[in-house]
Amino acid sequence: MDPDTVIAAVSIFTAGITIAIGSVGPALGEGRALAQALSAIAQQPDEASTITRTLFVGLAMVESTAIYCFVISMILIFANPFWNHFLQATGS
Amino acid sequence: MDPDTVIAAVSIFTAGITIAIGSVGPALGEGRALAQALSAIAQQPDEASTITRTLFVGLAMVESTAIYCFVISMILIFANPFWNHFLQATGS
Amino acid sequence: MDPDTVIAAVSIFTAGITIAIGSVGPALGEGRALAQALSAIAQQPDEASTITRTLFVGLAMVESTAIYCFVISMILIFANPFWNHFLQATGS
Amino acid sequence: MDPDTVIAAVSIFTAGITIAIGSVGPALGEGRALAQALSAIAQQPDEASTITRTLFVGLAMVESTAIYCFVISMILIFANPFWNHFLQATGS
Amino acid sequence: MDPDTVIAAVSIFTAGITIAIGSVGPALGEGRALAQALSAIAQQPDEASTITRTLFVGLAMVESTAIYCFVISMILIFANPFWNHFLQATGS
Numbered sequence: 001m002d003p004d005t006v007i008a009a010v011s012i013f014t015a016g017i018t019i020a021i022g023s024v025g026p027a028l029g030e031g032r033a034l035a036q037a038l039s040a041i042a043q044q045p046d047e048a049s050t051i052t053r054t055l056f057v058g059l060a061m062v063e064s065t066a067i068y069c070f071v072i073s074m075i076l077i078f079a080n081p082f083w084n085h086f087l088q089a090t091g092s
Numbered sequence: 093m094d095p096d097t098v099i100a101a102v103s104i105f106t107a108g109i110t111i112a113i114g115s116v117g118p119a120l121g122e123g124r125a126l127a128q129a130l131s132a133i134a135q136q137p138d139e140a141s142t143i144t145r146t147l148f149v150g151l152a153m154v155e156s157t158a159i160y161c162f163v164i165s166m167i168l169i170f171a172n173p174f175w176n177h178f179l180q181a182t183g184s
Numbered sequence: 185m186d187p188d189t190v191i192a193a194v195s196i197f198t199a200g201i202t203i204a205i206g207s208v209g210p211a212l213g214e215g216r217a218l219a220q221a222l223s224a225i226a227q228q229p230d231e232a233s234t235i236t237r238t239l240f241v242g243l244a245m246v247e248s249t250a251i252y253c254f255v256i257s258m259i260l261i262f263a264n265p266f267w268n269h270f271l272q273a274t275g276s
Numbered sequence: 277m278d279p280d281t282v283i284a285a286v287s288i289f290t291a292g293i294t295i296a297i298g299s300v301g302p303a304l305g306e307g308r309a310l311a312q313a314l315s316a317i318a319q320q321p322d323e324a325s326t327i328t329r330t331l332f333v334g335l336a337m338v339e340s341t342a343i344y345c346f347v348i349s350m351i352l353i354f355a356n357p358f359w360n361h362f363l364q365a366t367g368s
Numbered sequence: 369m370d371p372d373t374v375i376a377a378v379s380i381f382t383a384g385i386t387i388a389i390g391s392v393g394p395a396l397g398e399g400r401a402l403a404q405a406l407s408a409i410a411q412q413p414d415e416a417s418t419i420t421r422t423l424f425v426g427l428a429m430v431e432s433t434a435i436y437c438f439v440i441s442m443i444l445i446f447a448n449p450f451w452n453h454f455l456q457a458t459g460s
Contacts, residue, residue, distance in 0.1 A: 017109070039132055115210065148241070293389075317422060
């Protein structure tokens, strides 16, 4: 296999595996936080607005780890500097 | 194997594995949150509307990690820039 | 092996593995939510209608991750753009 | 090995593995839900009809993920478009 | 190895592995449900008939996932379209 093919194949595979593995943790973590938030609202209904606000700010931070993976995946697919280098090197 | 074949094979395999692995975490996380929500409604029926609203907004955030994987899978199948490059390179 | 064979073999294998792995998470998550729902109905029978409604809307969201995997599997089998390309390339 | 043999072997193996792995999750999830349902009936016998109805509708949704795997397996054995293509290509 | 041998070997191996892996989940799930049923009858003897009826209908649904695996195994052994094709192709 020539360099172009290797780089492209590795980029594709890595882009997929990155977001796949990277989404497991955030999803489980958000599910756990959400579950606890609902339990907390049931236990202390008067604090529902505070609990909900804290939940969503927290979920946004957990979500950010999934977004990092998503960004890396998109970069590997659409703005991969290694790929651009090999494209220029082979003059195509 | 020529480059076209390698890239196509890797793209197909990665597209499938990405959504397969990427759906495990969100599904388990949503299942956990949903389970807790039902328990919370049973414990505090008066807060059912608040719990339900919080649940669905939260589920939407967990679901987003599965959607990231789905988007990457679809990109790898239908809008793969590496594949497009090799198509142009071989002039077919 | 010629390109056609490789692409077909990879597509078949990936289609199966995708839905196989992708069905484990949703099934376990739905089972957990369903178990909790039944427990909640037993605990608070008066809220059975609210619990049941929340359960089914939530199950539909969990189910969606399995449906993503199913869609990718079907695309890989019946609407695979890589396969269509190789069919046209070999003129058959 | 010629293309026909490879495709047939991969199809057979994938069809089996798909339903094998795909049946583990639904079976465990349904077993858990069923166990909780029986416990719930023992706890609240008056709600047996509501619990049973919710259980069976929910089991049907969990079962659907196993059915997805079964459908893909049957398609790979009896309606495999890749196999049909190779049959026509070799004129047999 | 000639094609016939490969197909036969793969079919035999897959038929065994399919029902082997596919029986783990249902067996564990049914065992759990059954254990809970016995516990529930001991807790609420008056509801024994309702519990038993729900148990058997539920077990039938869990069993269905094992039956899917069994059907695929039997098809691979006795009604394997790939095997029939190779038998006709070699004229034996």
